[in-house]
Amino acid sequence: QKEVEQDPGPLSVPEGAIVSLNCTYSNSAFQYFMWYRQYSRKGPELLMYTYSSGNKEDGRFTAQVDKSSKYISLFIRDSQPSDSATYLCAPRDSNYQLIWGAGTKLIIKP
Amino acid sequence: DTAVSQTPKYLVTQMGNDKSIKCEQNLGHDTMYWYKQDSKKFLKIMFSYNNKELIINETVPNRFSPKSPDKAHLNLHINSLELGDSAVYFCASSHGYNEQFFGPGTRLTVL
Numbered sequence: 001q002k003e004v005e006q007d008p009g010p011l012s013v014p015e016g017a018i019v020s021l022n023c024t025y026s027n028s029a030f031q032y033f034m035w036y037r038q039y040s041r042k043g044p045e046l047l048m049y050t051y052s053s054g055n056k057e058d059g060r061f062t063a064q065v066d067k068s069s070k071y072i073s074l075f076i077r078d079s080q081p082s083d084s085a086t087y088l089c090a091p092r093d094s095n096y097q098l099i100w101g102a103g104t105k106l107i108i109k110p
Numbered sequence: 111d112t113a114v115s116q117t118p119k120y121l122v123t124q125m126g127n128d129k130s131i132k133c134e135q136n137l138g139h140d141t142m143y144w145y146k147q148d149s150k151k152f153l154k155i156m157f158s159y160n161n162k163e164l165i166i167n168e169t170v171p172n173r174f175s176p177k178s179p180d181k182a183h184l185n186l187h188i189n190s191l192e193l194g195d196s197a198v199y200f201c202a203s204s205h206g207y208n209e210q211f212f213g214p215g216t217r218l219t220v221l
Contacts, residue, residue, distance in 0.1 A: 038151075041215070042214060043114070045212065046209045092207070097158065097165075098155070100154070102151060103151045103153075105151075
């Protein structure tokens with residue numbers, strides 16, 4: 001079992017829809033949880049991060065962590081074609097290394 | 111532009127060759143990384159390095175070696191290339207263990 005599991009998709013939704021992207025993880029010691037966005041043929045870029053359990057909102061994006069179930073979510077409201085990318089969750093371990101999920105490819109149809 | 115840059119962007123070579131990929135960051139960061147992203151888009155850390163410590167992922171073959179001439183550069187040397195080395199290699203940098211900034215990637219194809 002991988003430390004971080006993420007459905008690779010692709011997930012295809014119409015423009016304006018609410019998108020839910022999810023990860024599960026196995027290591028209960030993880031405290032910081034990152035979401036990176038990767039456009040095709042580009043390097044990943046940090047979208048947002050959360051510490052421990054709870055929600056964090058940034059514009060149309062909300063990150064949510066449920067440590068009791070080891071479940072991480074990223075919600076995108078009013079999705080736009082420019083949101084089409086691969087979204088990678090990456091908890092940080094006790095050695096400060098990021099443990100990457102495989103990424104979910106998201107396609108927003110105009 | 112402040113950024114992480116890598117050269118070359120594309121690299122096509124024969125099995126058995128030795129090649130290098132260069133990485134430079136002008137962000138003033140003290141920690142740099144090399145990642146391998148395979149065909150399934152899975153990112154795997156290969157090395158992390160700052161001026162104090164090199165951390166090597168134990169699964170990385172010793173044919174791969176990072177070389178840092180200074181804090182702004184971390185190059186990746188690969189000896190005796192194999193078919194399985196074909197992937198996209200990303201360099202990244204950070205200030206301490208904060209947000210990592212990634213380069214555009216080097217697409218390596220071994221024939």
